[in-house]
Each structure stands twice: as structure tokens, then as C-alpha cells.
Amino acid sequence: MTASLIVEQLLNGLQFGVMLFLMAAGLTLIFGVMGLINLAHGSFYMVGAFACAAVAALTGSYWAGLAASLAAAAAAGALVEVAVIRRLYSRGHLDQVLATFALILVFSEGTRWVFGSFPLHLTVPGFLSGPVALPGGIDYPLFRFAIILAGLLIAAGLFLLIAKTRLGVRIRAGESDREMIAALGVDIRRLYTTVFALGAALAGFAGALVGTIQSVQVGMGEPVLILAFVVIIIGGLGSIVGALVGAVLVGLTDTLGRILLPVLFDTFMESSSATTVGSALASMLIYILMALVLILRPTGLFGTRAH
């Protein structure tokens, strides 16, 4: 175990966390403003990745693919909001869960219909491939480094959007009193569609970036969706800051746990069972973290309201 390996894993954890943030931010915004739990959020992640892969293959340009991922996910989000989600705001959580669960079936099977069951692959654009030399003589893949930067930039942009723009004012107003802002003449239905499309676009963008490192396949959004839920539980529902802190915490815990726990167990167990126990425990580590947060602060680290 060398220092450079640990730094590399720290960066991997950060990269994972930043991508989780893009998912969790959309989910938490949608919940905060509309009071909706959206299981189909992972589908937008998948839609973004497939749009990116398809357009990049068609045009030969990765950047066109990225733009397509944003556009396709936002369009899918707006469409679903107008067709289905809009009717669910007044319903209980149970109906919301069921309808959005059914939407996952529609999205996954629809994607399989169009693209088939085989995973697609994206190529890292030329000037972002290869390693970057970090201080201390550590080589790190440039593309992953770029993802971290892009994610942090988007996070900053999101904070500015919510704090400084008119749309942000409306979003915050929608979170605290939706009847009141409707009475003040804000078109609440359009606001809802906008927020939903924004959340979907963030998810689609994350899907395209992660799809570039891993692979683009049906069902890729579901594990990420559940991790994004864990992020929100840890960070606190409806809080963007909480989503960021929770996402980085989950990303780091998961990545470092997978490396460090087997090594840790190796110090006092025989090595084959240390690997087994260590990696089994590592796969549960973020849920244990979640349980701890629940015991200490049931509303999450930054949650103010009890839901």
C-alpha cells in the first residue's frame, strides 16, 4: 500500500462522489419543490448515457454526444413530467413509488428495444485521454480528473442558480410555500416541469460521463439511484449542501473501504478469509454509515425538517 495508491483512490472516491451528487441533487430538488419521490430518476441517467453514445457514434464528436445527453435527458424528463408525473403530486407516496417503478420498466425495456441488450462503449476524446501528472509524481487518468472538475463546476453553478437567479428564487419559494407563489402569479406548472427537466438533465449528464469510463447498458441507472438515495438520507432531504457532502462522503467511504478493509483484516486474519470478510464488509460499508447517521441524526446531516 503506497501513498500514491491512496491518493489515486481518494481521487476515484471524489470522482464517484461528484457523479453521485449530480444524481442526488436532482432527486432532492424534485422532492424539495414538488414533494415527489422519483424512482425513475435512474432512467434519465441511462437515457443520457445512451444519447451520448448514439450521437457520438453518429457524428464522431464526443462533445455533440455530451450535448445530446443533456438535451435528451431534459426532454425525457419534461415529457414524463407532463404525461405522468404531474398527476402524481397530489397522490400519496405509495402511488408515486408504484408509478415511477412502472416507468423504469417502460424506460429500460424501451431502451433495450431500440439499442439491444449489448453494452455500448464510448471513447474518451483524444486530448482528454492519457494520464495527468499530479504533484508528488502521481499519474492519474486525465478524463477522470476532468470529470471531477466538471462535477464541481456544475455543483458551483447549481448553487449560483439557486442563490442568485430568478429561477432559483422561484425554486426556493416553491420549496417553502407552493400555494403562495402560485397566488403571486408564478406559473407553478411550468416551474415544476422546469425543475423536473433540470434534475433529469443533471442525471443524464452524469450518466454520459460515467458511461464513458465504464459502459453504457440497460439498467445502469438503478444501482446509482439507490446510492443517490443513501446520499440523500445521509445529507438530509431537500438540502443541496447535504447532497454534496453526503455524495462525497459516500463516494470516499465506498472507494476507500474496498481498498483498505481487506488490508486491515489481513493484519489479524489469514489472508484468504481476510479478503472475503473485508470485501463483503466493504460492500456494506456505506449502508452502515447510513445506519449510523440515522441513529445519531434521523433527519440527515443537513436536514432541518422531519419528513
Next chain:
Amino acid sequence: MGREAAISLLIAAALLAAPLLGQAFDEPFVITLATKVAILGLAGTGLNLALGYGGLVSLGHAAFFGLGGYVAGILASHALNYEPLFTWPLTVEGTTQMLIIWPVAIVVSGVAALVIGALSLRTSGVFFIMITLAFAQMVYYFAISWPAYGGEDGLSIYIRNEFPGLNTLNPLHFFAVCYVLLLVAVALSFLLSRSRFGLALSGARQNAQRLATVGISPFRVRLTAFVLSGMVTGLAGALYADLNRFVSPSMLSWHTSGEIMVFVLLGGTRRLLGPAAGAALYIVLEHTLGDVSEHWMLLLGALLVALVLFARGGVIGILAGQPRHA
């Protein structure tokens, strides 16, 4: 007799008639499907205790379903390999007797429900949904990364476990076992919903504050319901493993949680035979849509969305109308 009771009897009778007709017309596949309906209906009956009567929207019941399945698989594999389960502090052997497997499955899933419930019930609403989902996912990943019992590949049960006096390999016999257990669980749900505990649980669902002011702790009532619910679903998992003679992490996956929830909602929440009716409808849909297109999941998803939006109250809700006590 009310309309709901009449419809419930009709559903129970139809579920009994299907495999008998299957036997008469030499269609053994129908018997298997009916057994699947009975088992998944049982899993849904368990979830209905928490979700319907208690208003606890758990998206993590796959954990209990899968744990029950793994209990059956693990005990059977130890018995078939003549390896004791553990030897310290006392030697415990595996078994292929359903009458031993069931209580173990019920206790194991009950303990899991106690731990998960005690943590999750500190919250409510959307948090509760996400937390139950997350804990089930934790069990899922544990099953995948723990290699002793097949890990990702799952575990085969080479010979279906035994029940005294019956030949469980005979499809009709095995159906009878599952059907009777479903009816027992439905009867218990009925008694429970009429008991003092059931009334307290309804109170916790409708107005927890009022319940607390009359001196009953909503937390304890909910936790008890959650544990009972997990136990019934765990028993269903043990049967499901025996039906397929195979148990794998997919029983623990969150799709399973979603499907069990779909059964309850398709049939109608807080209806005694709602989950069984929902499971039957789901399986019939799966097979008829499967004939229409290989992309039947797309049709099923669209149909489910439409049902949630436009047909509230599930099948029994449509047929029997609103219950007297909403």
C-alpha cells in the same frame, strides 16, 4: 355477506380450481403458475400487513423474501452435503424438513425486520421508503460478495425439501402446501385486523398523535407490524426457493421489492385477498403479454402506470367498491 367477502371467496376458489383443472387436462405448467401465485400472494400478504394496515411503505421486503429463500437453500445444502452448519458451541446440522426450515426462515427474517424496522421507523414518509430500500440493497450486496453460498451465482437445491406425508415433488402436493399457508396467513391477517392490535395499527396509520395521546406508542405498534410482515414474507421466500429449487441474489434485488409492492397495489391495499389477486393478475399479464411481444415489460410498465393513474383501489377496489372503513 359483503361484496368484498364474496369476491375474496371467489378468488380463493379460482386459485384452488386452476391447478386442479391443470391436473385434469394434463397441463402441469398451470399448476406451477398457480403455486407461484400462492407463494407470491403470501409474500404480498406479508407486505400488506405493513403497507396496507400500517401505512408503512416498505420498498425493502425483498430482504425478508430473499433471507427466507437463503435459509431454505443453506439448510438444504448443508443437509445434502452432510456438513454441519456450525460445530461450536454445539453442532447444528442442516435439514431438508420444511417443518424445520419454515420456523428458521420466519425467525431469521423476523430478526432482520426487527433490526431494519427499529432503524427505519425512526423516520417516516419518503425517508422510510428510501431507507428500507437501502437496507435491502445492503443485504443484496452482502449476498453477492459472500462466496460461501454461491455468491452471485446463487445456490441450487437439488431435491425439493420434504413435508411429512406428502410428496413435495408432486406439483399438486406442493401447491396444496403453499395454498394452505396462504390461507393461514390471510386468516391471521383477518384476525389481526380485528384485534386490539389491529385497531391500534390503524390508529397509527391514520393519526399517530391521537394514538400516542391514548397511551399507545405508535413506534412499538408499527415495529411489531413490520416484524410480523417481514416474517410472513420470509416464509414465502422459503417456499419460493423450494418452488424454483434455486435461490440467488436476484430474490433480494430491489425489483423483487417493487414487484411484491405491485402485487399488493394491483389487488388493492388492505384487502385480505388483494395480494393474491394482484399476484395472479401480474402473472397472467406476464404470460399473455409475453406472447404478444418479447418486450412485454414495456407494455406491463405502461399498463401499471395507467392503473396507478386511473384505477385506484386495485382489482378488488374496482369490483367491490370502497371499503366501509376507509
